[in-house]
Amino acid sequence: MTGGLSIDDLQVVFSTRNGPVEALRGISLELGDGETLGVVGESGSGKSVTAYAITRLLETSGKIVNGRIVYKGSDITRLSESDLRTMRGASISMIFQNPRAALNPIRAIGLQIADAIRAHTAVTAKEARAEALDLLKSVMIRDPEARLDAYPHELSGGMCQRVMIAIAIACRPHLLIADEPTTGLDVTTQKTVMTLLARITAERNMSMILITHDLGLAAQYCDKIVVMENGRIVERGTTRTIFLNPQHPYTRRLVAASPTPTSTIDDLARVAEAEQTTHALSARPAAKPYSITDGAILLQIRNLTKRYSSNIIAVNDVSFDIPVGGSVGLVGESGSGKTTVSRMISRLIEPSDGKIIFDSKDIGAIPARVFHSVAERRDIQLVFQDPDGSLNPRFSVFDCIADPLRKLEKLRNGKELRERVRETAARAGLADNLLSRFPHQLSGGQKARVGIARAISIRPRLLVLDEPTAALDVSVQAIILNLLDRLRREDNMAFLFVSHDLNVVRMMCERVVVMRLGKVEEIGGSSLFGNPQSPYTRSLLDAIPHFDPNGQQIKALPKANEYSR
Amino acid sequence: MSSTLSHAVWVLRGNTITTCAIFGVFCLCIFALFAPWLTPFNPLATDVANALQPPNARHVFGTDQLGRDILSRLILATRLDLIIAASAVVLSFAIGSLIGSFCGYLGGWIDRIVGRIVDVIMAFPLFVLAMAMVAVLGNSVQNIIIATAFINLPIYIRFARAEVNVKRDMGWVEAARASGHSDLSVTVRYLLPNIMPAMTVQISLNLGWAIINAAGLSFLGLGVVAPTPEWGIMVAEGARFITAGQWWLVAFPGLALMLTVLCFNLMGDGLRDILDPRMRT
Numbered sequence: 001m002t003g004g005l006s007i008d009d010l011q012v013v014f015s016t017r018n019g020p021v022e023a024l025r026g027i028s029l030e031l032g033d034g035e036t037l038g039v040v041g042e043s044g045s046g047k048s049v050t051a052y053a054i055t056r057l058l059e060t061s062g063k064i065v066n067g068r069i070v071y072k073g074s075d076i077t078r079l080s081e082s083d084l085r086t087m088r089g090a091s092i093s094m095i096f097q098n099p100r101a102a103l104n105p106i107r108a109i110g111l112q113i114a115d116a117i118r119a120h121t122a123v124t125a126k127e128a129r130a131e132a133l134d135l136l137k138s139v140m141i142r143d144p145e146a147r148l149d150a151y152p153h154e155l156s157g158g159m160c161q162r163v164m165i166a167i168a169i170a171c172r173p174h175l176l177i178a179d180e181p182t183t184g185l186d187v188t189t190q191k192t193v194m195t196l197l198a199r200i201t202a203e204r205n206m207s208m209i210l211i212t213h214d215l216g217l218a219a220q221y222c223d224k225i226v227v228m229e230n231g232r233i234v235e236r237g238t239t240r241t242i243f244l245n246p247q248h249p250y251t252r253r254l255v256a257a258s259p260t261p262t263s264t265i266d267d268l269a270r271v272a273e274a275e276q277t278t279h280a281l282s283a284r285p286a287a288k289p290y291s292i293t294d295g296a297i298l299l300q301i302r303n304l305t306k307r308y309s310s311n312i313i314a315v316n317d318v319s320f321d322i323p324v325g326g327s328v329g330l331v332g333e334s335g336s337g338k339t340t341v342s343r344m345i346s347r348l349i350e351p352s353d354g355k356i357i358f359d360s361k362d363i364g365a366i367p368a369r370v371f372h373s374v375a376e377r378r379d380i381q382l383v384f385q386d387p388d389g390s391l392n393p394r395f396s397v398f399d400c401i402a403d404p405l406r407k408l409e410k411l412r413n414g415k416e417l418r419e420r421v422r423e424t425a426a427r428a429g430l431a432d433n434l435l436s437r438f439p440h441q442l443s444g445g446q447k448a449r450v451g452i453a454r455a456i457s458i459r460p461r462l463l464v465l466d467e468p469t470a471a472l473d474v475s476v477q478a479i480i481l482n483l484l485d486r487l488r489r490e491d492n493m494a495f496l497f498v499s500h501d502l503n504v505v506r507m508m509c510e511r512v513v514v515m516r517l518g519k520v521e522e523i524g525g526s527s528l529f530g531n532p533q534s535p536y537t538r539s540l541l542d543a544i545p546h547f548d549p550n551g552q553q554i555k556a557l558p559k560a561n562e563y564s565r
Numbered sequence: 566m567s568s569t570l571s572h573a574v575w576v577l578r579g580n581t582i583t584t585c586a587i588f589g590v591f592c593l594c595i596f597a598l599f600a601p602w603l604t605p606f607n608p609l610a611t612d613v614a615n616a617l618q619p620p621n622a623r624h625v626f627g628t629d630q631l632g633r634d635i636l637s638r639l640i641l642a643t644r645l646d647l648i649i650a651a652s653a654v655v656l657s658f659a660i661g662s663l664i665g666s667f668c669g670y671l672g673g674w675i676d677r678i679v680g681r682i683v684d685v686i687m688a689f690p691l692f693v694l695a696m697a698m699v700a701v702l703g704n705s706v707q708n709i710i711i712a713t714a715f716i717n718l719p720i721y722i723r724f725a726r727a728e729v730n731v732k733r734d735m736g737w738v739e740a741a742r743a744s745g746h747s748d749l750s751v752t753v754r755y756l757l758p759n760i761m762p763a764m765t766v767q768i769s770l771n772l773g774w775a776i777i778n779a780a781g782l783s784f785l786g787l788g789v790v791a792p793t794p795e796w797g798i799m800v801a802e803g804a805r806f807i808t809a810g811q812w813w814l815v816a817f818p819g820l821a822l823m824l825t826v827l828c829f830n831l832m833g834d835g836l837r838d839i840l841d842p843r844m845r846t
Binding site (some may be wrong): 017029086100342346369372373377378380382384385386390391392393394402403404407408449455 | 575697721736737739740741742743745746747748749753758759
């Protein structure tokens with residue numbers, strides 16, 4: 001069979017209340033049999049729209065206005081609805097970002113896989129079940145016989161994604177489109193899922209389009225890469241040329257902004273500066289050195305424990321210190337208890353046991369319900385993960401930032417409050433004209449800045465940051481990390497930086513606490529990244545995808561004997 | 566504020582039914598406000614010589630058994646019916662959403678106790694409960710309002726509780742606590758404003774229901790008493806004449822009732838689109 005997929009000058013327009021929006025402005029690409037193509041770009045670049053256009057699953061407001069998508073000799077843009085149904089699943093299938101949402105919660109997974117098989121081939125329920133079992137085995141689910149009758153909520157996120165892969169390959173498609181398949185999964189899970197995908201596509205000689213915002217991931221698993229910006233392909237080439245010799249300024253910026261095992265905050269600062277020139281906001285002041293007073297401890301955590309009922313222990317006997325002006329990273333996979341620790345320290349929930357000693361006062365003994373009225377509330381502030389969900393949709397930016405000033409510094413409306421809000425906003429890089437806007441009128445990066453401005457407005461001494469950049473594009477992440485680093489120097493704030501991204505923690509923190517299953521696995525300085533003592537820390541570090549010019553790509557592993565049934 | 570207005574205009578342009586419904590409610594408000602100036606005849610003046618006249622050029626909707634102009638009575642009745650419905654709904658909304666929000670936010674034993682009380686209230690046939698309340702408290706407009714508000718309470722408590730339950734785990738609620746807000750202040754300043762769009766839809770639907778309820782009570786002779794013009798009483802009085810073929814005594818108040826309720830119900834959905842800040846861009 002000749003020719004895989006070929007897209008020629010594809011244009012997609014969405015009609016919105018503000019008139020038509022061009023989502024794809026004429027993209028062309030080729031994908032041969034058995035190839036893996038990475039589509040990278042930031043949010044809004046049109047990479048997902050490309051995937052939906054190929055499967056003709058665009059929302060009703062999106063229309064293909066021009067171009068051809070030729071797959072195996074036929075033009076998908078002209079297929080009838082019934083031909084499309086035959087095509088979807090049987091020759092092209094898709095894997096989505098959130099596997100839990102893509103699976104039907106009230107149907108056993110064996111039945112859901114069987115549904116996919118029976119939609120395209122006439123087999124009995126019994127035969128379909130047997131095939132589903134085979135598929136579960138091939139996606140390497142442990143104890144597949146028992147899992148056939150399991151429901152999605154009984155499986156972990158990584159397991160759900162494997163089930164999705166099983167459904168996607170059920171009818172032996174030739175092209176698999178994976179739209180951010182591992183976003184939201186832990187790095188170690190990401191590694192197993194991606195390795196599985198690479199193996200399956202290699203075994204079955206399938207081609208794959210991997211859509212991702214993570215350059216490292218694309219580098220590790222793709223033969224060719226296209227970089228998209230604003231609905232256009234700005235650069236294309238083999239993985240090697242894109243990473244070693246990026247031509248387009250946008251690609252260069254992306255590559256520079258992606259944290260690598262060796263990048264430092266100063267590398268990111270350069271990216272941030274390049275982006276900020278367009279904002280013409282605060283010029284970067286001369287970096288003030290960190291002033292960590294030796295020995296002065298701001299926060300002592302001793303034997304901190306959180307039990308939810310008699311047998312669920314979320315956090316088990318955790319102890320560590322944060323020095324005045326110091327920065328401690330708290331890393332671990334989902335379920336490791338890192339967020340629970342940060343919420344106990346911020347006094348939003350009660351610890352079951354142990355001490356939280358802030359400035360030689362045990363604030364763990366103060367009930368969370370009344371903590372809003374004690375003096376330490378001012379000293380410990382939070383920056384939340386999801387910039388969308390952490391801003392009150394009914395507050396303007398001004399009110400968001402003014403809120404802690406009103407409550408904790410008892411400032412009344414007036415000149416002083418306005419001055420403080422404006423000053424804080426400027427420090428966080430928010431222009432004056434944004435102050436009257438509402439959260440839904442801001443970009444992701446601007447929302448993150450508002451969240452930071454709100455937290456620093458009352459000059460806390462400890463800032464607890466819960467995955468502050470997890471939801472942001474890499475170039476925005478670079479700017480935000482740089483901003484946080486600068487604010488920390490200026491105010492001599494201490495950071496508790498909770499993150500699953502070890503590269504980010506390495507850049508931001510002097511000390512790292514690695515947590516696993518509620519316990520501290522390892523504590524160390526930044527040298528820990530070069531020489532981890534615990535095998536768990538090592539596995540976390542190894543799982544981070546990155547471009548290694550000398551390393552072998554997973555895809556190039558020897559092909560296992562052709563899968564046959 | 567201008568963005569709210571332009572957003573409303575945008576929603577309404579694409580939604581003819583909502584526009585009609587809002588226009589209908591607007592007309593009702595005009596009738597209620599300016600009734601004394603809009604009525605062609607004195608709604609209370611009897612004129613036995615012209616009793617039971619079918620609709621004609623002089624009396625567009627005809628006259629009743631005492632010769633009163635039905636159109637005039639309908640217009641004046643708008644005022645009373647809207648006042649009853651609006652006061653009852655405002656009362657139950659204010660109390661219900663406050664109780665519901667606290668239950669949803671605090672949870673625990675308060676939530677459980679209030680929840681069971683609500684279940685008990687809802688186990689009664691609500692209309693019969695309202696009848697019993699008016700019968701016990703006495704026949705007055707004020708008591709109809711109290712009874713109607715009371716039987717609406719469970720709806721608001723449950724609705725506010727469910728909405729708050731969804732929103733209490735949002736990041737901005739925790740951010741509010743970190744900014745020094747107490748539980749009371751988080752509920753009143755953060756959660757209540759954020760459940761308003763959903764509640765407004767409920768209010769609109771509820772207004773229609775409250776009007777039917779008030780009319781139903783008067784129809785049974787509870788609450789508003791003759792000769793005060795009120796749609797329920799007009800239907801009740803007119804019902805005696807329908808077998809004699811004098812249909813207009815019942816048909817027009819009934820129609821007014823139906824159209825009013827329909828307007829409020831249709832307005833509900835459109836209001837949700839207008840009020841939700843996330844739908845604005």
